[in-house]
Amino acid sequence: MNQFKHTHHAHCESGVVSSMLSYHGLKISEPMVFGLSNALNFAYIPFVKIGGMPLVAYRSLPKSIVKNIKKNLKIEMKMETFSSVKKGEDRLDELLSEGKIVGAQGSMYWLEYVPDELSFHFNAHNFLVYGKEEDKYLVSDPVFQDAVKCSKKSLSKSRFSKGTMAPKGLLYYPVNIPKDIDFKPIISKNIKKLSKNMLNTPVPIAGVKGLRYLAKGILKLQAKDKKYAKLFLGNIVRMQEEIGTGGAGFRFMYASFLQEASELFDNNKVLSDASIMMLEVGDEYREFALVIAKSIKSKKEIDFQKISNMLFQIADNEAKVYKKLLEFKV
Protein backbone atom coordinates (compact mmCIF):
# COMPACT_ATOMS: atom_id res chain seq x y z
CA MET A 1 0.00 0.00 0.00
CA ASN A 2 1.25 3.47 -0.89
CA GLN A 3 1.43 6.57 1.31
CA PHE A 4 -0.98 8.66 -0.73
CA LYS A 5 -2.88 11.44 1.08
CA HIS A 6 -6.10 12.90 -0.31
CA THR A 7 -6.30 16.66 -0.97
CA HIS A 8 -9.49 18.64 -1.56
CA HIS A 9 -9.25 20.73 -4.73
CA ALA A 10 -11.51 23.10 -6.66
CA HIS A 11 -11.67 21.12 -9.88
CA CYS A 12 -11.46 17.45 -10.76
CA GLU A 13 -8.92 17.27 -13.58
CA SER A 14 -6.46 19.90 -12.33
CA GLY A 15 -6.88 18.44 -8.84
CA VAL A 16 -6.01 14.92 -9.97
CA VAL A 17 -2.92 16.12 -11.82
CA SER A 18 -1.77 18.25 -8.87
CA SER A 19 -2.25 15.38 -6.39
CA MET A 20 -0.65 12.86 -8.70
CA LEU A 21 2.47 14.87 -9.53
CA SER A 22 2.91 16.05 -5.95
CA TYR A 23 2.76 12.45 -4.77
CA HIS A 24 5.55 11.63 -7.22
CA GLY A 25 7.74 14.38 -5.85
CA LEU A 26 6.91 17.24 -8.20
CA LYS A 27 5.19 19.63 -5.80
CA ILE A 28 2.82 21.59 -7.99
CA SER A 29 -0.29 23.47 -6.89
CA GLU A 30 -3.66 23.04 -8.52
CA PRO A 31 -3.67 26.62 -9.91
CA MET A 32 -0.20 26.04 -11.37
CA VAL A 33 -1.45 22.90 -13.13
CA PHE A 34 -4.45 24.86 -14.36
CA GLY A 35 -2.31 27.73 -15.66
CA LEU A 36 0.37 25.60 -17.25
CA SER A 37 -2.19 23.52 -19.11
CA ASN A 38 -3.99 26.54 -20.56
CA ALA A 39 -7.23 25.26 -19.11
CA LEU A 40 -9.05 28.57 -19.01
CA ASN A 41 -11.43 29.19 -21.88
CA PHE A 42 -14.95 29.99 -22.86
CA ALA A 43 -17.28 28.48 -25.42
CA TYR A 44 -20.94 28.90 -26.19
CA ILE A 45 -22.19 26.35 -28.71
CA PRO A 46 -25.95 26.81 -29.12
CA PHE A 47 -26.36 23.91 -31.52
CA VAL A 48 -24.86 21.37 -29.11
CA LYS A 49 -27.47 20.54 -26.50
CA ILE A 50 -26.93 18.93 -23.11
CA GLY A 51 -30.11 18.12 -21.23
CA GLY A 52 -31.95 20.20 -23.80
CA MET A 53 -29.81 23.27 -23.06
CA PRO A 54 -27.04 24.77 -25.18
CA LEU A 55 -23.46 23.94 -24.30
CA VAL A 56 -21.76 26.64 -22.24
CA ALA A 57 -18.20 25.84 -21.17
CA TYR A 58 -15.81 27.93 -19.14
CA ARG A 59 -12.75 25.83 -19.70
CA SER A 60 -10.89 23.84 -22.33
CA LEU A 61 -11.97 20.39 -23.47
CA PRO A 62 -11.93 17.55 -20.95
CA LYS A 63 -8.63 15.64 -20.89
CA SER A 64 -6.79 18.71 -22.18
CA ILE A 65 -5.30 19.42 -18.74
CA VAL A 66 -3.71 15.98 -18.56
CA LYS A 67 -2.57 16.19 -22.18
CA ASN A 68 -1.18 19.72 -21.96
CA ILE A 69 0.65 19.14 -18.67
CA LYS A 70 2.18 16.05 -20.17
CA LYS A 71 3.31 18.00 -23.22
CA ASN A 72 4.35 21.26 -21.55
CA LEU A 73 6.29 19.72 -18.66
CA LYS A 74 7.61 16.87 -20.83
CA ILE A 75 6.19 14.29 -18.45
CA GLU A 76 5.99 10.77 -19.71
CA MET A 77 2.43 9.79 -18.93
CA LYS A 78 0.79 6.49 -19.80
CA MET A 79 -2.82 6.85 -20.92
CA GLU A 80 -4.67 3.58 -21.40
CA THR A 81 -8.16 2.91 -22.66
CA PHE A 82 -9.74 -0.51 -22.94
CA SER A 83 -11.76 -2.53 -25.42
CA SER A 84 -13.61 -4.44 -22.70
CA VAL A 85 -14.76 -3.82 -19.13
CA LYS A 86 -12.95 -6.93 -17.91
CA LYS A 87 -9.60 -5.77 -19.33
CA GLY A 88 -10.05 -2.34 -17.80
CA GLU A 89 -10.89 -3.82 -14.39
CA ASP A 90 -7.97 -6.24 -14.45
CA ARG A 91 -5.51 -3.55 -15.48
CA LEU A 92 -6.60 -1.28 -12.64
CA ASP A 93 -6.16 -4.12 -10.14
CA GLU A 94 -2.74 -4.87 -11.59
CA LEU A 95 -1.59 -1.25 -11.32
CA LEU A 96 -2.90 -0.99 -7.77
CA SER A 97 -1.13 -4.20 -6.75
CA GLU A 98 2.10 -2.56 -7.95
CA GLY A 99 1.36 0.20 -5.43
CA LYS A 100 0.61 2.83 -8.08
CA ILE A 101 -1.87 5.65 -7.79
CA VAL A 102 -3.92 5.88 -10.95
CA GLY A 103 -5.87 8.71 -12.56
CA ALA A 104 -9.21 7.66 -14.03
CA GLN A 105 -12.02 9.15 -16.07
CA GLY A 106 -15.65 8.26 -15.54
CA SER A 107 -19.23 9.43 -15.47
CA MET A 108 -20.22 11.36 -12.37
CA TYR A 109 -23.69 9.77 -12.51
CA TRP A 110 -22.70 6.17 -11.80
CA LEU A 111 -20.33 6.84 -8.91
CA GLU A 112 -22.17 5.61 -5.84
CA TYR A 113 -20.44 8.05 -3.48
CA VAL A 114 -21.82 11.08 -5.38
CA PRO A 115 -25.02 12.26 -3.65
CA ASP A 116 -28.15 12.43 -5.80
CA GLU A 117 -28.20 16.26 -5.73
CA LEU A 118 -24.80 16.38 -7.45
CA SER A 119 -25.28 13.42 -9.69
CA PHE A 120 -25.68 14.34 -13.36
CA HIS A 121 -24.61 12.62 -16.56
CA PHE A 122 -21.17 13.97 -17.18
CA ASN A 123 -18.67 11.58 -18.72
CA ALA A 124 -15.51 13.58 -18.19
CA HIS A 125 -15.19 13.45 -14.42
CA ASN A 126 -11.69 12.69 -13.13
CA PHE A 127 -10.54 11.03 -9.92
CA LEU A 128 -7.64 9.04 -8.52
CA VAL A 129 -7.77 5.43 -7.43
CA TYR A 130 -5.05 4.77 -4.88
CA GLY A 131 -5.80 1.40 -3.38
CA LYS A 132 -8.19 -1.42 -2.63
CA GLU A 133 -9.54 -2.53 0.72
CA GLU A 134 -11.40 -5.81 0.67
CA ASP A 135 -13.84 -5.34 -2.22
CA LYS A 136 -13.86 -1.54 -2.21
CA TYR A 137 -11.63 0.79 -4.17
CA LEU A 138 -10.06 3.72 -2.37
CA VAL A 139 -10.83 6.83 -4.37
CA SER A 140 -9.45 10.33 -4.06
CA ASP A 141 -12.02 12.48 -5.81
CA PRO A 142 -10.50 16.00 -5.78
CA VAL A 143 -13.84 17.81 -5.50
CA PHE A 144 -14.79 15.87 -2.36
CA GLN A 145 -13.38 17.02 0.97
CA ASP A 146 -12.51 13.49 2.09
CA ALA A 147 -11.29 10.35 0.38
CA VAL A 148 -14.11 7.95 -0.51
CA LYS A 149 -14.71 4.28 -1.23
CA CYS A 150 -16.36 2.79 -4.27
CA SER A 151 -17.52 -0.69 -5.24
CA LYS A 152 -16.19 -2.39 -8.35
CA LYS A 153 -19.62 -2.42 -9.94
CA SER A 154 -20.15 1.31 -9.57
CA LEU A 155 -16.60 2.17 -10.59
CA SER A 156 -16.78 0.04 -13.73
CA LYS A 157 -20.18 1.41 -14.69
CA SER A 158 -18.73 4.91 -14.40
CA ARG A 159 -15.46 4.16 -16.22
CA PHE A 160 -17.26 2.47 -19.09
CA SER A 161 -20.19 4.84 -19.38
CA LYS A 162 -21.22 5.38 -22.99
CA GLY A 163 -22.06 8.40 -25.13
CA THR A 164 -20.32 11.74 -25.71
CA MET A 165 -16.79 11.86 -24.26
CA ALA A 166 -17.10 8.19 -23.29
CA PRO A 167 -14.14 7.46 -20.98
CA LYS A 168 -13.51 3.93 -22.35
CA GLY A 169 -12.09 3.02 -18.96
CA LEU A 170 -9.29 5.59 -19.24
CA LEU A 171 -6.48 5.19 -16.73
CA TYR A 172 -3.41 7.43 -16.57
CA TYR A 173 -0.25 7.60 -14.51
CA PRO A 174 3.20 9.12 -14.91
CA VAL A 175 6.12 6.84 -15.73
CA ASN A 176 8.80 9.51 -15.84
CA ILE A 177 8.82 13.05 -14.47
CA PRO A 178 11.83 15.17 -15.43
CA LYS A 179 13.94 16.54 -12.56
CA ASP A 180 14.56 20.27 -12.15
CA ILE A 181 11.88 21.57 -14.49
CA ASP A 182 12.47 25.22 -15.35
CA PHE A 183 8.96 26.62 -14.98
CA LYS A 184 9.67 30.17 -16.11
CA PRO A 185 9.83 29.70 -19.90
CA ILE A 186 6.80 27.38 -19.75
CA ILE A 187 4.83 29.96 -17.80
CA SER A 188 5.60 32.86 -20.12
CA LYS A 189 4.92 30.83 -23.22
CA ASN A 190 1.54 29.61 -21.98
CA ILE A 191 0.40 32.96 -20.64
CA LYS A 192 0.99 34.45 -24.10
CA LYS A 193 -0.68 31.54 -25.80
CA LEU A 194 -3.77 31.76 -23.60
CA SER A 195 -4.10 35.53 -23.95
CA LYS A 196 -3.85 35.38 -27.72
CA ASN A 197 -6.31 32.49 -27.85
CA MET A 198 -8.87 34.28 -25.74
CA LEU A 199 -8.57 37.55 -27.66
CA ASN A 200 -8.26 36.26 -31.21
CA THR A 201 -10.37 33.14 -31.42
CA PRO A 202 -10.92 32.35 -35.10
CA VAL A 203 -14.53 31.32 -34.41
CA PRO A 204 -17.08 33.65 -32.80
CA ILE A 205 -18.32 30.99 -30.36
CA ALA A 206 -15.19 30.84 -28.19
CA GLY A 207 -12.97 33.11 -26.14
CA VAL A 208 -13.98 36.69 -25.46
CA LYS A 209 -16.01 36.67 -28.69
CA GLY A 210 -17.93 33.69 -27.35
CA LEU A 211 -18.84 35.64 -24.22
CA ARG A 212 -20.25 38.44 -26.37
CA TYR A 213 -22.09 35.88 -28.50
CA LEU A 214 -23.75 34.48 -25.37
CA ALA A 215 -24.58 38.02 -24.22
CA LYS A 216 -26.42 38.49 -27.54
CA GLY A 217 -28.07 35.09 -27.09
CA ILE A 218 -29.47 36.24 -23.74
CA LEU A 219 -31.18 39.19 -25.44
CA LYS A 220 -32.89 36.79 -27.84
CA LEU A 221 -34.56 35.10 -24.86
CA GLN A 222 -36.97 38.04 -24.72
CA ALA A 223 -38.92 36.41 -27.54
CA LYS A 224 -38.87 32.97 -25.92
CA ASP A 225 -41.20 31.20 -23.51
CA LYS A 226 -40.57 32.35 -19.94
CA LYS A 227 -39.93 28.90 -18.50
CA TYR A 228 -37.40 28.14 -21.22
CA ALA A 229 -35.73 31.50 -20.66
CA LYS A 230 -35.36 30.77 -16.96
CA LEU A 231 -33.97 27.30 -17.59
CA PHE A 232 -31.56 28.76 -20.15
CA LEU A 233 -30.31 31.36 -17.69
CA GLY A 234 -30.14 28.81 -14.88
CA ASN A 235 -28.12 26.55 -17.14
CA ILE A 236 -25.56 29.31 -17.76
CA VAL A 237 -25.06 29.64 -14.03
CA ARG A 238 -24.99 25.92 -13.43
CA MET A 239 -22.31 25.50 -16.07
CA GLN A 240 -20.54 28.45 -14.55
CA GLU A 241 -20.67 27.63 -10.87
CA GLU A 242 -21.57 24.04 -10.39
CA ILE A 243 -20.18 21.82 -13.12
CA GLY A 244 -16.49 21.89 -12.35
CA THR A 245 -16.55 25.28 -10.61
CA GLY A 246 -16.78 27.00 -13.99
CA GLY A 247 -16.69 30.69 -14.70
CA ALA A 248 -15.88 32.54 -11.53
CA GLY A 249 -14.10 29.63 -9.86
CA PHE A 250 -11.78 29.17 -12.80
CA ARG A 251 -11.01 32.89 -12.98
CA PHE A 252 -10.13 32.83 -9.28
CA MET A 253 -7.94 29.83 -9.86
CA TYR A 254 -6.19 31.48 -12.81
CA ALA A 255 -5.66 34.60 -10.67
CA SER A 256 -3.99 32.37 -8.10
CA PHE A 257 -1.77 30.94 -10.84
CA LEU A 258 -0.82 34.46 -11.98
CA GLN A 259 0.09 35.37 -8.41
CA GLU A 260 2.29 32.30 -8.07
CA ALA A 261 3.85 33.07 -11.45
CA SER A 262 4.49 36.68 -10.45
CA GLU A 263 6.43 35.49 -7.39
CA LEU A 264 8.57 33.22 -9.53
CA PHE A 265 9.45 36.21 -11.71
CA ASP A 266 10.62 38.32 -8.70
CA ASN A 267 7.18 39.79 -8.05
CA ASN A 268 6.62 40.82 -11.62
CA LYS A 269 4.22 43.77 -11.65
CA VAL A 270 2.37 42.93 -14.88
CA LEU A 271 1.53 39.46 -13.58
CA SER A 272 0.51 40.61 -10.12
CA ASP A 273 -1.67 43.38 -11.58
CA ALA A 274 -3.27 40.90 -13.98
CA SER A 275 -3.89 38.57 -11.04
CA ILE A 276 -5.83 41.27 -9.19
CA MET A 277 -7.77 42.15 -12.35
CA MET A 278 -8.66 38.51 -12.91
CA LEU A 279 -9.93 38.17 -9.34
CA GLU A 280 -12.19 41.14 -9.99
CA VAL A 281 -13.48 39.56 -13.20
CA GLY A 282 -14.29 36.46 -11.15
CA ASP A 283 -16.29 38.62 -8.76
CA GLU A 284 -18.22 40.03 -11.73
CA TYR A 285 -19.13 36.49 -12.80
CA ARG A 286 -20.43 35.85 -9.27
CA GLU A 287 -22.48 39.07 -9.42
CA PHE A 288 -23.84 38.04 -12.84
CA ALA A 289 -24.84 34.65 -11.36
CA LEU A 290 -26.53 36.39 -8.44
CA VAL A 291 -28.64 38.61 -10.70
CA ILE A 292 -29.70 35.58 -12.72
CA ALA A 293 -30.63 33.59 -9.59
CA LYS A 294 -32.76 36.51 -8.41
CA SER A 295 -34.53 36.75 -11.79
CA ILE A 296 -35.27 33.03 -11.72
CA LYS A 297 -36.86 33.28 -8.28
CA SER A 298 -38.72 36.52 -8.96
CA LYS A 299 -42.21 36.62 -10.45
CA LYS A 300 -41.48 39.93 -12.15
CA GLU A 301 -40.43 40.30 -15.77
CA ILE A 302 -36.80 39.38 -16.37
CA ASP A 303 -34.52 42.26 -17.28
CA PHE A 304 -32.70 40.52 -20.15
CA GLN A 305 -31.07 43.77 -21.19
CA LYS A 306 -29.43 44.17 -17.79
CA ILE A 307 -28.21 40.55 -17.68
CA SER A 308 -26.89 40.78 -21.22
CA ASN A 309 -25.11 44.06 -20.49
CA MET A 310 -23.42 42.52 -17.46
CA LEU A 311 -21.96 39.80 -19.63
CA PHE A 312 -20.80 42.30 -22.27
CA GLN A 313 -19.06 44.16 -19.43
CA ILE A 314 -17.42 40.93 -18.20
CA ALA A 315 -16.20 40.24 -21.74
CA ASP A 316 -14.65 43.72 -21.94
CA ASN A 317 -12.97 43.41 -18.55
CA GLU A 318 -11.72 39.92 -19.18
CA ALA A 319 -10.27 41.10 -22.49
CA LYS A 320 -8.38 43.79 -20.56
CA VAL A 321 -6.70 41.12 -18.44
CA TYR A 322 -5.46 39.31 -21.55
CA LYS A 323 -4.25 42.56 -23.09
CA LYS A 324 -2.40 43.28 -19.85
CA LEU A 325 -0.86 39.83 -19.93
CA LEU A 326 0.43 40.41 -23.44
CA GLU A 327 2.55 43.24 -21.96
CA PHE A 328 4.40 40.61 -19.92
CA LYS A 329 8.04 40.37 -20.91
CA VAL A 330 10.74 38.37 -19.19
Place this chain on the structure above:
Amino acid sequence: MKLENVPQDDSPTYAKMKKTIYAKDSKGNIQGKSSNGWEVEETVTRQALDDIQEHIKEAFWEVKNGNKSTLYFYMYKQKMDLTLLAQVTGFFKWTIKKDFDPKVFAKIKQNRLEEYCDVLGVEIDAIKELPNEPV
Protein backbone atom coordinates in the same frame (compact mmCIF):
# COMPACT_ATOMS: atom_id res chain seq x y z
CA MET B 1 -13.16 37.20 -3.88
CA LYS B 2 -12.00 37.76 -0.32
CA LEU B 3 -11.59 34.84 2.07
CA GLU B 4 -14.25 36.23 4.41
CA ASN B 5 -16.69 36.52 1.50
CA VAL B 6 -16.46 32.86 0.52
CA PRO B 7 -20.14 31.92 1.02
CA GLN B 8 -21.12 29.53 3.80
CA ASP B 9 -24.84 29.24 3.04
CA ASP B 10 -25.11 25.60 4.12
CA SER B 11 -26.99 24.68 0.94
CA PRO B 12 -29.03 21.46 1.00
CA THR B 13 -28.12 20.94 -2.68
CA TYR B 14 -24.48 20.50 -1.60
CA ALA B 15 -25.66 17.38 0.25
CA LYS B 16 -23.24 18.08 3.12
CA MET B 17 -20.38 18.39 0.62
CA LYS B 18 -17.95 21.24 0.53
CA LYS B 19 -16.31 23.00 -2.38
CA THR B 20 -12.94 24.68 -2.60
CA ILE B 21 -12.88 28.27 -3.80
CA TYR B 22 -9.74 30.32 -4.34
CA ALA B 23 -9.87 33.67 -2.58
CA LYS B 24 -7.48 36.30 -1.22
CA ASP B 25 -6.63 37.05 2.40
CA SER B 26 -6.19 40.56 3.85
CA LYS B 27 -2.64 40.70 2.42
CA GLY B 28 -3.83 39.71 -1.04
CA ASN B 29 -2.45 36.16 -0.94
CA ILE B 30 -4.73 33.80 -2.83
CA GLN B 31 -5.49 30.41 -1.30
CA GLY B 32 -8.17 27.71 -1.35
CA LYS B 33 -11.02 27.83 1.13
CA SER B 34 -13.93 25.44 1.73
CA SER B 35 -17.48 26.60 1.13
CA ASN B 36 -20.50 24.66 2.39
CA GLY B 37 -22.95 26.29 0.02
CA TRP B 38 -23.99 29.31 -1.94
CA GLU B 39 -27.62 30.40 -2.25
CA VAL B 40 -27.20 31.36 -5.91
CA GLU B 41 -25.95 27.93 -6.83
CA GLU B 42 -28.65 26.31 -4.74
CA THR B 43 -31.29 28.20 -6.76
CA VAL B 44 -30.07 26.95 -10.11
CA THR B 45 -29.36 23.39 -8.93
CA ARG B 46 -32.82 23.26 -7.37
CA GLN B 47 -34.29 24.56 -10.63
CA ALA B 48 -32.58 21.80 -12.62
CA LEU B 49 -33.54 19.10 -10.09
CA ASP B 50 -37.16 20.30 -10.05
CA ASP B 51 -37.24 20.21 -13.84
CA ILE B 52 -36.04 16.60 -13.74
CA GLN B 53 -38.61 15.68 -11.06
CA GLU B 54 -41.35 17.22 -13.15
CA HIS B 55 -40.32 15.13 -16.16
CA ILE B 56 -40.22 11.97 -14.03
CA LYS B 57 -43.71 12.58 -12.65
CA GLU B 58 -45.17 13.43 -16.04
CA ALA B 59 -43.58 10.34 -17.52
CA PHE B 60 -44.92 8.21 -14.65
CA TRP B 61 -48.49 9.22 -15.39
CA GLU B 62 -48.03 8.85 -19.14
CA VAL B 63 -47.02 5.24 -18.53
CA LYS B 64 -49.66 4.66 -15.89
CA ASN B 65 -52.33 5.88 -18.31
CA GLY B 66 -51.07 3.53 -20.99
CA ASN B 67 -49.81 6.21 -23.38
CA LYS B 68 -46.15 5.37 -23.08
CA SER B 69 -43.96 2.35 -22.36
CA THR B 70 -41.99 1.97 -19.12
CA LEU B 71 -38.83 2.79 -21.08
CA TYR B 72 -40.07 6.37 -21.27
CA PHE B 73 -40.32 6.51 -17.48
CA TYR B 74 -36.91 4.95 -16.78
CA MET B 75 -35.23 7.31 -19.23
CA TYR B 76 -36.33 10.32 -17.15
CA LYS B 77 -35.90 8.44 -13.89
CA GLN B 78 -32.21 8.03 -14.73
CA LYS B 79 -31.89 11.76 -15.48
CA MET B 80 -31.71 11.26 -19.23
CA ASP B 81 -33.64 12.59 -22.19
CA LEU B 82 -34.11 11.35 -25.75
CA THR B 83 -30.89 12.98 -26.99
CA LEU B 84 -28.79 11.43 -24.23
CA LEU B 85 -30.46 8.01 -24.53
CA ALA B 86 -29.71 8.05 -28.26
CA GLN B 87 -26.08 8.96 -27.56
CA VAL B 88 -25.48 6.24 -24.99
CA THR B 89 -27.27 3.46 -26.87
CA GLY B 90 -26.18 4.49 -30.33
CA PHE B 91 -29.79 3.97 -31.47
CA PHE B 92 -31.49 6.48 -33.75
CA LYS B 93 -33.90 8.78 -31.98
CA TRP B 94 -36.85 7.75 -34.13
CA THR B 95 -36.32 4.09 -33.26
CA ILE B 96 -36.26 4.92 -29.55
CA LYS B 97 -39.46 6.93 -29.98
CA LYS B 98 -41.09 3.79 -31.40
CA ASP B 99 -40.06 1.92 -28.26
CA PHE B 100 -41.96 4.50 -26.22
CA ASP B 101 -45.08 2.91 -27.68
CA PRO B 102 -46.26 0.28 -25.12
CA LYS B 103 -47.31 -2.13 -27.88
CA VAL B 104 -43.93 -1.94 -29.63
CA PHE B 105 -42.02 -2.14 -26.37
CA ALA B 106 -43.94 -5.26 -25.30
CA LYS B 107 -42.48 -7.10 -28.29
CA ILE B 108 -38.97 -5.65 -28.14
CA LYS B 109 -36.04 -7.86 -29.12
CA GLN B 110 -34.01 -9.21 -26.23
CA ASN B 111 -30.65 -7.68 -27.27
CA ARG B 112 -32.19 -4.26 -27.70
CA LEU B 113 -33.84 -4.53 -24.30
CA GLU B 114 -30.53 -5.55 -22.75
CA GLU B 115 -28.85 -2.48 -24.22
CA TYR B 116 -31.48 -0.21 -22.65
CA CYS B 117 -31.07 -2.00 -19.31
CA ASP B 118 -27.32 -1.63 -19.47
CA VAL B 119 -27.20 2.10 -20.18
CA LEU B 120 -30.03 2.89 -17.79
CA GLY B 121 -28.71 0.66 -15.02
CA VAL B 122 -32.08 -1.07 -14.64
CA GLU B 123 -32.44 -4.82 -14.13
CA ILE B 124 -33.96 -6.77 -17.01
CA ASP B 125 -36.91 -8.03 -14.94
CA ALA B 126 -37.62 -4.50 -13.66
CA ILE B 127 -37.62 -2.46 -16.85
CA LYS B 128 -41.08 -3.56 -17.94
CA GLU B 129 -42.57 -2.81 -14.52
CA LEU B 130 -43.62 0.60 -13.26
CA PRO B 131 -42.87 1.26 -9.58
CA ASN B 132 -45.74 2.23 -7.26
CA GLU B 133 -44.52 5.81 -6.95
CA PRO B 134 -42.71 8.02 -9.46
CA VAL B 135 -39.93 8.96 -7.02
